[in-house]
Amino acid sequence: PTQPLFTPAMSPQEGTSAATALFRETFGGEPDGVWYAPGRVNIIGEHTDYNGGLALPIALPHRAHLALRRRQDRTVRLVSPQTRQQVDVTDLDTIGPKGTPGEVRQWAAYVAGVAWALEREGFAGLPGFDAALVSCVPLGGGLSSSAALECSAAVAIDEVAGLGLAGSADSPDDAGRARLVQVCVRAENEMAGAPTGGMDQSASLRCLPGHALELDCRDGSVAHVPFDLAAQELALLVIDTKAKHSLVDGQYGQRRAACEQAANLLGVELLADVAVQDLDEALERLRAAASGSQGSTSAAGADTLEPDVLVRRTRHVVTEIDRTHQLVGLLQDGRPLAGDKLAAAGALMDASHESLRVDYECTCPELDTAVEAARSAGAHGARMTGGGFGGSAIALVDAARVHDVAAAVTDAYARAGFTPPAFLDAVPSAPAGRLA
Numbered sequence: 001p002t003q004p005l006f007t008p009a010m011s012p013q014e015g016t017s018a019a020t021a022l023f024r025e026t027f028g029g030e031p032d033g034v035w036y037a038p039g040r041v042n043i044i045g046e047h048t049d050y051n052g053g054l055a056l057p058i059a060l061p062h063r064a065h066l067a068l069r070r071r072q073d074r075t076v077r078l079v080s081p082q083t084r085q086q087v088d089v090t091d092l093d094t095i096g097p098k099g100t101p102g103e104v105r106q107w108a109a110y111v112a113g114v115a116w117a118l119e120r121e122g123f124a125g126l127p128g129f130d131a132a133l134v135s136c137v138p139l140g141g142g143l144s145s146s147a148a149l150e151c152s153a154a155v156a157i158d159e160v161a162g163l164g165l166a167g168s169a170d171s172p173d174d175a176g177r178a179r180l181v182q183v184c185v186r187a188e189n190e191m192a193g194a195p196t197g198g199m200d201q202s203a204s205l206r207c208l209p210g211h212a213l214e215l216d217c218r219d220g221s222v223a224h225v226p227f228d229l230a231a232q233e234l235a236l237l238v239i240d241t242k243a244k245h246s247l248v249d250g251q252y253g254q255r256r257a258a259c260e261q262a263a264n265l266l267g268v269e270l271l272a273d274v275a276v277q278d279l280d281e282a283l284e285r286l287r288a289a290a291s292g293s294q295g296s297t298s299a300a301g302a303d304t305l306e307p308d309v310l311v312r313r314t315r316h317v318v319t320e321i322d323r324t325h326q327l328v329g330l331l332q333d334g335r336p337l338a339g340d341k342l343a344a345a346g347a348l349m350d351a352s353h354e355s356l357r358v359d360y361e362c363t364c365p366e367l368d369t370a371v372e373a374a375r376s377a378g379a380h381g382a383r384m385t386g387g388g389f390g391g392s393a394i395a396l397v398d399a400a401r402v403h404d405v406a407a408a409v410t411d412a413y414a415r416a417g418f419t420p421p422a423f424l425d426a427v428p429s430a431p432a433g434r435l436a
């Protein structure tokens with residue numbers, strides 16, 4: 001059997017020295033400081049954010065580290081080893097959204113875009129800066145390396161420009177951080193051109209160590225739910241499938257469009273408005289309304305989807321929000337996560353995966369194989385996490401079994417002829433802040 005491949009998190013010391021060293025060799029002199037922001041993994045509540053529902057992410061110990069120094073002018077210079085150490089140079093006076101002459105190429109959009117968005121949100125006249133990025137969040141693995149990047153830039157700029165939104169590490173300012181979430185979402189949507197909701201940025205800026213973040217995506221309100229796995233001899237194993245599916249792009253937009261159509265036909269603003277106890281009745285109504293409007297074209301110019309497709313997409317969203325409620329309830333009851341309670345939590349994760357596989361149709365063979373192999377090897381529950389069609393899965397396992405479960409998944413991948421997966425130990429960690 002092959003050894004499972006683990007992606008370790010850099011320690012704060014490692015992250016600080018690597019980012020500082022890259023800064024010195026690229027720009028000369030010392031940075032003003034090193035700031036960091038974590039990637040995230042969502043425990044449950046998938047494809048609920050744009051429906052106004054609940055999500056339950058944790059911050060990973062894997063972080064983007066950004067060594068940054070304020071400049072006297074409005075130039076922005078950026079370097080990352082992942083981009084072959086080429087320095088990207090932009091200027092805050094000329095940058096603009098994707099598709100305009102000022103658009104910023106590739107990853108620089110996530111960093112310069114935060115300054116751009118801050119200026120549009122009322123903080124005009126920001127200084128330029130030089131910054132070196134060292135990140136150990138896997139790129140494009142569904143663990144939100146993009147939000148880690150944006151949020152590290154947000155807390156760094158917040159401090160060097162004296163905006164005072166993030167608060168200190170000891171007393172984070174949650175209201176200020178909620179504003180920074182909006183800024184980072186705007187940078188990702190408009191500068192990088194990725195139509196994502198606010199879950200990733202909320203997790204990176206607003207989580208607490210040892211806790212999951214109950215995020216109500218309708219109004220951005222949060223609650224911190226105890227999730228201290230180590231204390232209960234449990235671990236959350238992340239399985240990065242390494243699967244890249246060319247279908248992905250259009251699929252995310254199609255799922256969003258289906259939810260909007262279903263909400264319209266049901267006469268609600270968001271699918272989160274459908275209560276789970278009214279689901280059967282709502283699905284009957286939806287089926288009738290969708291059959292009636294088959295062949296017609298909506299105001300947005302999209303054809304009405306098959307009634308059966310709309311019914312299944314809606315059933316996933318409404319039951320997933322309910323499962324998230326149930327898991328939050330379990331985690332908050334004060335009893336240890338063991339015995340029946342652990343079995344119930346695992347069952348909710350399993351049910352989430354089934355719903356995403358059958359009703360939302362956003363898994364793939366690599367995700368399904370990871371989940372099945374983890375369960376057979378003794379995971380209490382397992383599911384895909386993130387947008388799907390590739391990316392990552394998670395498994396709730398006994399801490400002592402982490403290596404065995406990872407080995408079993410690796411073997412299953414070898415048998416199926418898939419690229420070997422990578423693994424992360426997802427200890428619920430601290431939100432974005434300053435390291436040095």
Ligand code: ADP
Nearest residue numbers: 080082106107135139140141142143144145146
């Ligand atoms: P995810 O957020 O799931 O990792 P995304 O496609 O949203 O996937 O974001 C990945 C993009 O973020 C990369 O293509 C790159 O532009 C940028 N990025 C993230 N981390 C880094 C890094 N360390 N160096 C350079 N670019 C990065």
Ligand code: MG
Nearest residue numbers: 144145146147
């Ligand atoms: Mg992302």
